[in-house]
Amino acid sequence: MEFKGKICLVTGGTMGIGAATAIALAQKGADVAISGRNDNEQARETKRAVEALGRRCEIILADFAKAAEVKRAVQETASKLAPIDIVVHSAGGPVNGKLFEVSETDWYNAFEVHVHAVFHLSREVVPMMQKKKEGAIVLISSVAGLRSLHTNIAYQAVKGALPQLTRALAREFAEDNIRVNCVAPGVIRTRFHDKMSPEQKKLNLEQRIPLQREGTSEQVAALILQLIENDYITGETVSIDGGLTMRVA
Secondary structure, three states, rough: OOOOOOOOEEEEEOOOOHHHHHHHHHHHOOOOEEEOOOOHHHHHHHHHHOOOOOOOEEEOOOOEEEOOOOOOOHHHHHHHHHOOOOOOOOOOOOEEEEOOOHHHHHHHHHHHHHHHHHHHHHHHHHHHHHHHHOEEEEEEOOOOOOOOOOOOHHHHHHHHHHHHHHHHHHHHHHEEEEEEEEEEEEEEHHHHOOOOHHHHHHHHHHHHHHOOOOOHHHHHHHHHHHHHHOOOOOOOOEEEEHHHOOOOO
């Protein structure tokens, strides 16, 4: 898929991987809507970065844990820019706690923002893409959805659902030339991992990650763009983790 002139919605696009992806899309010539719950300085900084590249950028305030707001975000993007060609679903966040530690509220909310949002988002954007006979969707999972951990059962469950949802959507809409892929980042240098203790960071770099370094949001964004650009890839989940998930000991 060519990027120039395309309309992209990046959920969770005001910070971290989402913001880096929005900027990377603009560098390729796309116009971008970035969604988030708050119109804060991070959101405005991302908007300025996109506009500095000569592309349009809209901040769409929405809570993707709520179906009505997912639908409104899509409609607002189409109204302010144009019908959507590309979606990157990066909205979400950590959900800590083992089975008897995580609250029911946090458990259900995790599914709303990570999984149910994809259901509602797809129902809104797929018809737009079908009219254009082309579309690309990229979901952001995690290595936590591919390998078991022992501290965050809800996060593992929702991130583990995304690769299968990717395959289901990719199979269903392949005949419409709508491609769906998934990215599973490892330890990326974002606010998400800022709360790691020095001991945990040392363990990651020296014993868990073969490349012995963290990844960056820009590296993840580059992979996302590759999956969008290459029109012969669909239904795939690609890890970007410095080799973390290939370790057996």
